[in-house]
Amino acid sequence: MKLKTFINKFLATISLLVITLSGANAGVTNIIPFGPGGESDVTARMQQPYYKSIYNDDIVVQYKPGGGGSVGWSSLNSEKGDGSVIMGVNLPHIIMQPIAKGDKAGYKTEDVNVFSFFHYTPDAILVEASSPYNSLAELINFAKNNPGKLTFSGSGTYSANHLLTISLNQKANIKTTYVPFKGTGAAVQALLGKQVVAEAGYSTVAAKQGSKVRMLAVASESRLPAYPDVPTFKELGFDIVSGAYRGYALPKSASAATVKEWSDRIMKINSDPKFKKQMEDGAFVVVNIGHDQIDDFMKQQQAANEAIAKELGLIK
Amino acid sequence: MASLFADFLSSLSLINLGLAFSGVLAGIIIGALPGLSATMAVAILVPFTFALEPSSGLIVLGAIYTGAIFGGSWSAILINTPGTPSAVATTFDGYPLAKKGDGDLAMSISCMSSFIGGIIGVICLALFAPPLASVSLMFGPTEYFWLALLGLTLISTLSEGDNIKSLIGACIGLLMSMIGVAVVGGDVRMTWNISFLNSGIEIVSAMIGLFCIPVILDLTSMKGKHLGENETPKSLRLKESFLIMFAKKFEAVRGALIGTFVGILPGAGGSIASIVSYGEAKRTSKNKENFGKGEPEGLIASETANNATVGGGFVPTLCLGIPGTPPDAVILGALLVQGIRTGDTLFTQQSSIVYTFIFGLLLATIMMLPLGLLMGRYAYKSLLKVPKQVLIPIIIFLTIIGSYSIQNNILNVYFMFFFGLIGWVLNRSGFRASPIVLGLVLGQIAEQGFVQAYIIGSAQGSVVANYFARPISFVLVLLIITSLFFPALKKIYKKRFSK
Numbered sequence: 088m089k090l091k092t093f094i095n096k097f098l099a100t101i102s103l104l105v106i107t108l109s110g111a112n113a114g115v116t117n118i119i120p121f122g123p124g125g126e127s128d129v130t131a132r133m134q135q136p137y138y139k140s141i142y143n144d145d146i147v148v149q150y151k152p153g154g155g156g157s158v159g160w161s162s163l164n165s166e167k168g169d170g171s172v173i174m175g176v177n178l179p180h181i182i183m184q185p186i187a188k189g190d191k192a193g194y195k196t197e198d199v200n201v202f203s204f205f206h207y208t209p210d211a212i213l214v215e216a217s218s219p220y221n222s223l224a225e226l227i228n229f230a231k232n233n234p235g236k237l238t239f240s241g242s243g244t245y246s247a248n249h250l251l252t253i254s255l256n257q258k259a260n261i262k263t264t265y266v267p268f269k270g271t272g273a274a275v276q277a278l279l280g281k282q283v284v285a286e287a288g289y290s291t292v293a294a295k296q297g298s299k300v301r302m303l304a305v306a307s308e309s310r311l312p313a314y315p316d317v318p319t320f321k322e323l324g325f326d327i328v329s330g331a332y333r334g335y336a337l338p339k340s341a342s343a344a345t346v347k348e349w350s351d352r353i354m355k356i357n358s359d360p361k362f363k364k365q366m367e368d369g370a371f372v373v374v375n376i377g378h379d380q381i382d383d384f385m386k387q388q389q390a391a392n393e394a395i396a397k398e399l400g401l402i403k
Numbered sequence: 404m405a406s407l408f409a410d411f412l413s414s415l416s417l418i419n420l421g422l423a424f425s426g427v428l429a430g431i432i433i434g435a436l437p438g439l440s441a442t443m444a445v446a447i448l449v450p451f452t453f454a455l456e457p458s459s460g461l462i463v464l465g466a467i468y469t470g471a472i473f474g475g476s477w478s479a480i481l482i483n484t485p486g487t488p489s490a491v492a493t494t495f496d497g498y499p500l501a502k503k504g505d506g507d508l509a510m511s512i513s514c515m516s517s518f519i520g521g522i523i524g525v526i527c528l529a530l531f532a533p534p535l536a537s538v539s540l541m542f543g544p545t546e547y548f549w550l551a552l553l554g555l556t557l558i559s560t561l562s563e564g565d566n567i568k569s570l571i572g573a574c575i576g577l578l579m580s581m582i583g584v585a586v587v588g589g590d591v592r593m594t595w596n597i598s599f600l601n602s603g604i605e606i607v608s609a610m611i612g613l614f615c616i617p618v619i620l621d622l623t624s625m626k627g628k629h630l631g632e633n634e635t636p637k638s639l640r641l642k643e644s645f646l647i648m649f650a651k652k653f654e655a656v657r658g659a660l661i662g663t664f665v666g667i668l669p670g671a672g673g674s675i676a677s678i679v680s681y682g683e684a685k686r687t688s689k690n691k692e693n694f695g696k697g698e699p700e701g702l703i704a705s706e707t708a709n710n711a712t713v714g715g716g717f718v719p720t721l722c723l724g725i726p727g728t729p730p731d732a733v734i735l736g737a738l739l740v741q742g743i744r745t746g747d748t749l750f751t752q753q754s755s756i757v758y759t760f761i762f763g764l765l766l767a768t769i770m771m772l773p774l775g776l777l778m779g780r781y782a783y784k785s786l787l788k789v790p791k792q793v794l795i796p797i798i799i800f801l802t803i804i805g806s807y808s809i810q811n812n813i814l815n816v817y818f819m820f821f822f823g824l825i826g827w828v829l830n831r832s833g834f835r836a837s838p839i840v841l842g843l844v845l846g847q848i849a850e851q852g853f854v855q856a857y858i859i860g861s862a863q864g865s866v867v868a869n870y871f872a873r874p875i876s877f878v879l880v881l882l883i884i885t886s887l888f889f890p891a892l893k894k895i896y897k898k899r900f901s902k
Contacts, residue, residue: 123446124732132740135450150446151811154584154601158812161598188584191591193598238862244589264862266544266855269586269670272725272732276669279723280540282859295724295739297746369739 114145117335118166118174120159122152125270126291126371127175127333130206133365137356154193155243156180160336161193163200168340173349176201178332182392183245187401200341201385203350204334204376205357206366208289209307210251210327211317212239213300215278218285223304223323226285230261237263240277241287242270247331248287250395251306255287257398258325275300289330290314294370306330312367332388334376350378410755414462414762422455422463423767427774430470434477435782437484437611438805441471442729449737457741458756462763464737468730469713469768472673473517473775476706480509481630481786482798484615488607489673489709491840492681494614496694496701503697504631506783511644512699513706514775516655519648520707521768523659524666524714528721529761533750535715536722539667544859545870548852549879550668551845554675556886557682558838569838572829576842579604580850587854599814606843608806608819613836615802616823619795629791641776647699654684654700655707662708666715672728673709674844680708686886714764721745721757 119127131148138146151159159174160181166172181199184192212223220226230237241248244267252265266283268274271292278286279299286292286300290311293302302317306329310319320327335353337346354377356362363373376384396402413419426448433444444467452460475487480497493513500509527535542550558573559566582593583603594600622629648655658680665676684704685694694701716727724745726732738745743753750757786794806819826836860869871877 122729122732123442123449124726124729124734124736129736129739132449132453132736136453148450149811152602153605153810153812154598157598157601158810187589188591188601191594191596191598191601193601236862236864238859244585244587264858266858267587267589268855269851272669276540276719276723276725277543277855279725280543282543295744295746297744297748299723299746365742368742 114147115170116149116172117146118149118151118159118172120151120153120156120175123150126208126289126331127177129369130333130366130371131175133362134353134356137359137362138352141355142352155184157184157193160199163194163336164198164339166338168338168342168345170337170341170345170349173335173337176334176336178204178207178334178388179245179247179250179392180331182389183250183396186392186396187245196385196389198339199336200339200346201334201336201381202346202378203353203381204332204374204384205353206371206373207330207332208291208371209305209311209330210247211288211290211293211305212251212255212303213278213286213288213292213296214284214303215281216299216301218301220285220303221301223318223320226303227259227261229284230259230263234262235264237261237285238283239263239265239285239287240268240274240283241265242274243267245399245401247289247329248274250392251327251329252287253395253398254327254329255325258327290370290372293317294368307372311370311372313370329391330372332374346378353377406755407758410758411762413458413755414759414766419459419462419759419763420766422459423466423763424770424774426463426466427470427767427771428778430467430472431474431477431771431775431778433467434471434474435486436801436805437478437482437486437615438607438802438807438809440487440607440729440809441468441475441489442733443808444468444471445730445733449733452737453740457738457743458759458763460737460741461734461756461760462767464734465713465717465760465764466767466770468734469521469710469764470771471730472710472713473514473521473706473771475709476513476517477510477779477782480506480513480702481783482615483618484802485610487673488610488844489677489712490705491610491674491837491844492677492705493702493709495681495705495837496696496698497705499695499697500699500702501630505697506630506787507780508640508644508647508699509702510779510783511640511776512647512702514772514779515644515648516658516703516706517710517775518768518772519655520659520662520710521713521771522765523656523707524663524711525761525765525768526714527663527711528714528717529758529765532718532722535663535667535718539669539719539723539727541875542668543873544852544855545873546852546875546879547668547670548849548856548870549876549883550665550671550675550679551849551852553879553883553886554678554682554845555841555849556883557678558841559887559890560682560685565833568834572834572836572838573842576839576844577846578842579609579839580843580846586847586851587858599812603847604843605809605815605818606840607809608815609822609843610840611802611806612819612822612824613826613839615798616820617827617830617836619798619802620823620827622791623795628787629794630787648703651700651703654688655703658684658704658707659711662711663715665708666712666727667718669719669725669727670848672716673712675848676708676712676715677705678841678844680704682886686889710768717764721749 433439475490476493478484478486479490479493483498485491661680662676681704719725719727720731806815860866
């Protein structure tokens with residue numbers, strides 16, 4: 088083969104690949120600061136077809152994983168602020184990381200220009216199907232009689248799962264052991280394999296695992312439509328409403344008009360009953376926190392997380 | 404049975420066959436480029452599958468995945484760089500083979516091995532998925548810890564002559580694996596306030612740097628061709644490869660079974676499968692001394708194992724809704740968007756989707772054999788024909804693109820070069836890259852398993868029992884002991900015997 092033909096072929100292959108990688112037609116870019124396959128990715132993918140049908144434009148999902156999201160968030164403000172780029176944001180991550188790691192987090196909570204949250208996955212306590220515990224009360228009773236012996240698997244340290252066990256310890260006046268795993272998958276594996284007594288996870292675990300697990304309580308405001316028989320923590324006398332909230336942020340340089348426009352777009356997708364049904368089937372809870380409510384919501388979340396951080400000894 | 408046959412026929416539809424074919428083709432190319440991993444190959448294609456039938460979408464994703472895992476062996480053989488992390492053990496013998504001028508043989512053997520591994524993995528998935536899934540649940544933190552330790556004992560097998568240097572290398576790797584935010588405890592370790600390091604050392608870019616950059620530097624500084632050439636570089640050496648494969652049929656099946664088993668363990672993945680399989684092959688082989696110098700058996704062990712993890716990894720993904728490997732996580736997400744519920748109901752209520760998919764995966768693996776052989780020959784030939792002054796810039800270009808695209812971050816490229824420099828210096832002083840990478844890959848799994856087992860053990864008030872008094876742990880500990888002391892015992896035995 089002649090050198091020239093080889094170079095030509097090589098360049099053709101590369102340019103083809105680059106076109107595929109860059110998503111071909113521009114559209115707007117949605118940067119997910121995690122790897123593909125997680126809840127942030129899945130819900131962004133669910134939004135794609137609705138966005139396309141309403142605005143006749145594509146949202147291209149890109150990944151910038153690392154540091155539990157911090158690699159993405161610390162680079163958000165260097166992106167273009169013209170509305171062509173948005174980035175996924177998660178709570179409690181963007182509040183807890185700066186509290187727990189200080190300067191090492193790489194960004195400050197107020198640097199992340201969040202404009203809306205569109206859903207959350209409520210925290211939940213789950214046991215394996217053959218477990219002897221049928222209610223949260225029974226589980227708490229076990230913990231009262233055996234301090235420290237109630238083990239919870241969960242995803243990560245200072246995560247929503249971890250914070251749930253701290254709140255429960257406080258409010259039920261019990262002592263439990265939290266075992267952090269890398270990701271929800273590993274935490275579920277430990278639950279199904281009976282390595283731990285229970286899991287501090289999300290409602291989505293119940294949706295994925297079906298009859299293999301039993302959800303004892305869910306940390307939402309009201310019962311989930313897909314799980315009418317599972318009580319909320321509030322009903323059981325523990326004032327816990329928590330979970331992982333997911334939404335989007337724009338770079339700080341974005342104008343007020345851009346912020347409003349994007350917030351309206353996300354809320355418009357939320358208002359589609361088909362989208363809402365799809366989300367609820369997966370045990371996601373749709374919330375409509377737009378740009379006009381975001382400041383109050385963030386303040387309230389900040390206060391709640393700081394209270395837990397004090398309990399953990401992260402803030403003196 | 405009748406419905407199974409119907410699923411088989413529907414997997415044979417023209418669109419499914421076409422999808423499987425193009426999926427394998429795209430997968431091989433993406434996998435062969437260093438840095439473009441199987442996970443990324445699958446992630447890029449996910450949006451396109453939403454327009455397809457669920458089972459067709461799954462088939463194309465599975466085909467890309469299996470193709471990419473195989474494609475990773477090409478760059479491992481030709482430029483000593485694992486195209487995907489799964490191919491790390493393929494470099495051990497694949498590259499020496501190519502250096503000797505047997506690159507064509509290596510390419511053919513790796514294709515046949517991947518085919519055998521892939522087929523056995525898929526068959527296990529089709530026949531034994533639910534029972535295998537319950538086996539994977541018996542693996543708790545303790546077992547992961549011992550499994551990682553078993554992988555680490557391979558360092559003693561890997562080290563060519565210089566044990567001390569291999570141990571130092573592995574320790575460097577283990578230390579590097581601790582950089583970043585600890586999963587258990589959340590401490591920020593050794594990051595020097597660089598927030599990029601919070602997520603730890605990114606393994607793929609480190610691997611490209613450690614393996615590939617020294618090769619490029621040597622290539623630039625030395626005279627002579629990149630790879631040796633034999634007299635008949637145009638042939639596929641099919642007959643020869645086939646005879647080797649036939650002679651090593653038991654080794655190939657063993658590699659595939661190890662791969663399937665490691666594949667069903669969520670979070671372990673193809674790199675550990677190929678490492679463990681390689682270690683077993685070397686320990687039991689008659690031509691031990693030849694390993695690392697271009698022994699086809701080592702290549703077979705690694706390539707059968709990593710392709711078998713594809714089928715194995717789908718076991719927990721489909722049965723438990725827990726992704727077996729990182730690409731499985733992406734496929735699981737795609738299933739969720741399609742509205743397919745994984746878990747116990749999938750095999751009963753939506754069995755036709757599952758079996759159509761499994762048949763599709765089988766077809767894709769079969770297509771991989773002729774495609775891989777033909778494309779492999781072409782790739783090898785072009786690499787031989789291309790003059791060095793063109794080849795070197797192309798490889799550098801690929802390493803940069805590859806390490807950038809892992810996280811869409813330029814810092815990965817700097818880190819790749821930084822590791823390349825370290826790798827080159829270490830290489831010059833007689834250290835090899837493989838123990839470092841072994842430490843880096845296995846360190847995290849070992850550490851997490853150890854600490855989690857400790858926490859659970861102390862909550863139950865039985866720390867020691869939690870490490871040893873579990874059936875699988877016990878077997879793993881025995882294996883570790885044999886692996887560590889077998890060579891010494893054998894020597895003593897031989898001495899006695901010869902007297």
